[in-house]
Amino acid sequence: MGINSLYGPLDPAPDAGYPDAPPRMGFFTDTSVCIGCKACEVACKTWNAIPDDGFNLLGHSYDNTGGLSADSWRHVAFIEQPAVDALAAAGRPEPQFLGMPGTTLPGESVPAGSRTDFRWLMMSNVCKHCTHAGCLDVCPTGSLFRTEFGTVVVQEDICNGCGYCVAACPYGVIDRREDDGRAWKCTLCYDRLGDGLTPACAQACPTESIVFGELSELHARADERVAKLHADGVGSARLYGHDQDDGVGGDGAFFLLLDEPEVYGLPPDPIVTTRDLPDMWKRAGLAALAMAASVAVSFLGRRG
Amino acid sequence: MSRRGDRPMVPRAEFRSYYGQPIVRPAPWTHDIASYLFTGGLAAGSALLAAGGQLTRRPRLRRTGRVAALGAVAASGYFLVADLGRPERFLNMLRVAKPTSPMSMGTWIFSAFSGAAGVAAVAEVAPLLPASFLRRVLPPAGAVAGLGAAAVAPALATYTAVLLADTATPSWHVAYPELPFVFAGSALASGAGVGLIADPVPATRRMAVLGAALELYGAHRIETTKGILSEPYATGRAGRLLRVGRALTAAGVAGAVLGRRSRVVSALSGLSLLAASAVTRFGIFEGGMASARDPKYTVLPQRERLAGRVPDGPPPD
Ligand code: SF4
Numbered sequence: 369m370g371i372n373s374l375y376g377p378l379d380p381a382p383d384a385g386y387p388d389a390p391p392r393m394g395f396f397t398d399t400s401v402c403i404g405c406k407a408c409e410v411a412c413k414t415w416n417a418i419p420d421d422g423f424n425l426l427g428h429s430y431d432n433t434g435g436l437s438a439d440s441w442r443h444v445a446f447i448e449q450p451a452v453d454a455l456a457a458a459g460r461p462e463p464q465f466l467g468m469p470g471t472t473l474p475g476e477s478v479p480a481g482s483r484t485d486f487r488w489l490m491m492s493n494v495c496k497h498c499t500h501a502g503c504l505d506v507c508p509t510g511s512l513f514r515t516e517f518g519t520v521v522v523q524e525d526i527c528n529g530c531g532y533c534v535a536a537c538p539y540g541v542i543d544r545r546e547d548d549g550r551a552w553k554c555t556l557c558y559d560r561l562g563d564g565l566t567p568a569c570a571q572a573c574p575t576e577s578i579v580f581g582e583l584s585e586l587h588a589r590a591d592e593r594v595a596k597l598h599a600d601g602v603g604s605a606r607l608y609g610h611d612q613d614d615g616v617g618g619d620g621a622f623f624l625l626l627d628e629p630e631v632y633g634l635p636p637d638p639i640v641t642t643r644d645l646p647d648m649w650k651r652a653g654l655a656a657l658a659m660a661a662s663v664a665v666s667f668l669g670r671r672g
Numbered sequence: 673m674s675r676r677g678d679r680p681m682v683p684r685a686e687f688r689s690y691y692g693q694p695i696v697r698p699a700p701w702t703h704d705i706a707s708y709l710f711t712g713g714l715a716a717g718s719a720l721l722a723a724g725g726q727l728t729r730r731p732r733l734r735r736t737g738r739v740a741a742l743g744a745v746a747a748s749g750y751f752l753v754a755d756l757g758r759p760e761r762f763l764n765m766l767r768v769a770k771p772t773s774p775m776s777m778g779t780w781i782f783s784a785f786s787g788a789a790g791v792a793a794v795a796e797v798a799p800l801l802p803a804s805f806l807r808r809v810l811p812p813a814g815a816v817a818g819l820g821a822a823a824v825a826p827a828l829a830t831y832t833a834v835l836l837a838d839t840a841t842p843s844w845h846v847a848y849p850e851l852p853f854v855f856a857g858s859a860l861a862s863g864a865g866v867g868l869i870a871d872p873v874p875a876t877r878r879m880a881v882l883g884a885a886l887e888l889y890g891a892h893r894i895e896t897t898k899g900i901l902s903e904p905y906a907t908g909r910a911g912r913l914l915r916v917g918r919a920l921t922a923a924g925v926a927g928a929v930l931g932r933r934s935r936v937v938s939a940l941s942g943l944s945l946l947a948a949s950a951v952t953r954f955g956i957f958e959g960g961m962a963s964a965r966d967p968k969y970t971v972l973p974q975r976e977r978l979a980g981r982v983p984d985g986p987p988p989d
């Protein structure tokens with residue numbers, strides 16, 4: 369435990385007691401190249417032998433997984449956004465001819481600015497492997513632990529299913545599995561990392577939307593990519609979870625987004641709950657004193 | 673994609689979300705945990721009542737307090753274990769002691785308390801035993817254990833507030849300064865309720881008034897000073913529960929103070945305070961759960977913070 373153990377910039381593995389920790393590993397998920405194919409979801413399920421989470425049709429978009437859960441450690445969010453007034457667009461009398469399949473890029477022959485009246489955003493979501501992980505801080509059994517790679521992993525043979533981590537994660541990632549009672553989430557393929565392999569999702573991603581690597585290198589790569597997108601006129605490109613001064617000390621898995629985080633179901637400004645824990649204990653201590661004092665006053669008063 | 677807040681207290685809050693889905697996850701806890709909040713507090717309040725009775729030589733208060741504390745602690749143990757996903761692994765909590773986990777700290781507090789409360793309650797059977805070694809050592813052992821339980825009781829009553837507040841559940845977390853006072857007051861009031869039923873002496877009445885005051889003050893702050901995050905405590909099921917809790921507390925205090933001459937009125941006031949404590953705990957529990965289920969309560973306060981309207985830097989030192 370160091371001065372920033374609860375909050376602030378930190379290299380988590382040495383802080384957790386690995387003196388010769390390897391470099392911190394993580395994911396950079398660049399949503400601007402995601403095509404929503406869900407190969408990551410499938411690869412994750414296959415490698416980690418995760419049970420199905422129901423074969424549902426949710427009816428709101430091409431996303432039928434719904435979100436991260438005990439049984440979905442990667443989740444591809446799919447957002448259809450009107451770029452113009454959706455009602456006016458829907459009121460158009462004639463069906464639109466979308467063009468013959470061709471060999472040019474879609475929309476290339478159309479003048480910029482008038483390409484489509486809607487856009488699709490796709491994002492493969494995952495556990496953030498926070499620098500300050502609320503789930504890990506509150507786990508009462510020590511089942512959740514920090515690995516030498518700076519990631520956060522559940523030991524399923526220790527977890528007793530208390531569910532505290534579920535309520536403590538500011539991103540709503542970790543979840544308790546109904547029939548098995550234990551908590552599950554992305555391990556950043558801890559078993560593969562140990563053997564020098566790439567996590568299954570990043571291995572399977574056909575567009576390199578999911579990039580795995582040393583976090584410091586990923587940061588450099590992400591900065592370059594944002595600059596490139598801005599230069600190309602995509603002003604909405606922004607990084608999410610890259611900043612070590614944010615409320616969780618930065619994420620081990622961070623993102624390039626094309627809209628505000630909440631549109632993808634991400635909190636706009638998460639803060640690890642344990643930042644306030646010293647204060648919470650202080651308030652509880654005061655209340656405990658008030659309680660003891662009340663009893664003393666009650667019994668020391670007139671007997672009558 | 674964007675939704676409009678339609679409840680009266682929100683000034684037409686616009687926010688965006690992923691198809692209206694929650695962002696943080698509600699705790700996967702059932703009403704067992706809400707019940708535990710009550711029984712844990714009752715155990716603490718009863719142990720303090722018993723210690724007061726012990727030190728001021730009121731055997732009836734002492735005995736009832738100790739027995740109630742043991743009963744409540746046994747119920748608490750049941751609720752805590754029943755709510756685990758893997759109940760047979762509850763002992764895994766005892767493999768670590770972790771200050772950053774209020775549940776870990778609570779497990780140790782609870783274990784220490786239940787040991788002491790158990791000895792104190794068992795000591796009450798001494799008079800029923802034939803003259804023996806046990807009959808001689810039990811009362812002094814019970815006296816020590818009773819004071820031990822009372823020493824741990826305030827921690828038992830207030831750590832549960834930290835347990836709820838140390839989550840990403842918006843309306844629990846934001847209430848962390850006052851929640852321990854609500855729980856401390858609620859525990860005192862329920863302990864006093866036991867006293868009013870068993871032996872309504874002035875000390876129990878004073879305890880009832882002080883407990884109710886703490887409880888009402890804290891709850892009022894939580895319901896009114898947290899901006900949009902107060903809303904889940906004022907609306908829906910949580911709002912109804914907290915209103916009933918307040919009414920029961922008020923009735924209990926009024927009865928305790930005005931019904932001084934009547935055993936029946938005193939006992940009814942005690943019951944009212946017990947019910948108030950339970951209902952209030954359920955209200956707080958439900959309020960937090962509601963705040964986790966609606967993305968509005970995650971997005972809007974964080975947006976406000978980003979916009980700098982609510983300064984929220986790291987705490988001093
Ligand atoms: S995103 Fe949630 S589950 Fe993942 S490390 Fe952070 S707190 Fe834990």
Ligand code: SF4
Nearest residue numbers: 507527528530531533
């Ligand atoms: S559910 Fe398991 S992993 Fe999560 S806090 Fe409890 S013991 Fe730890």
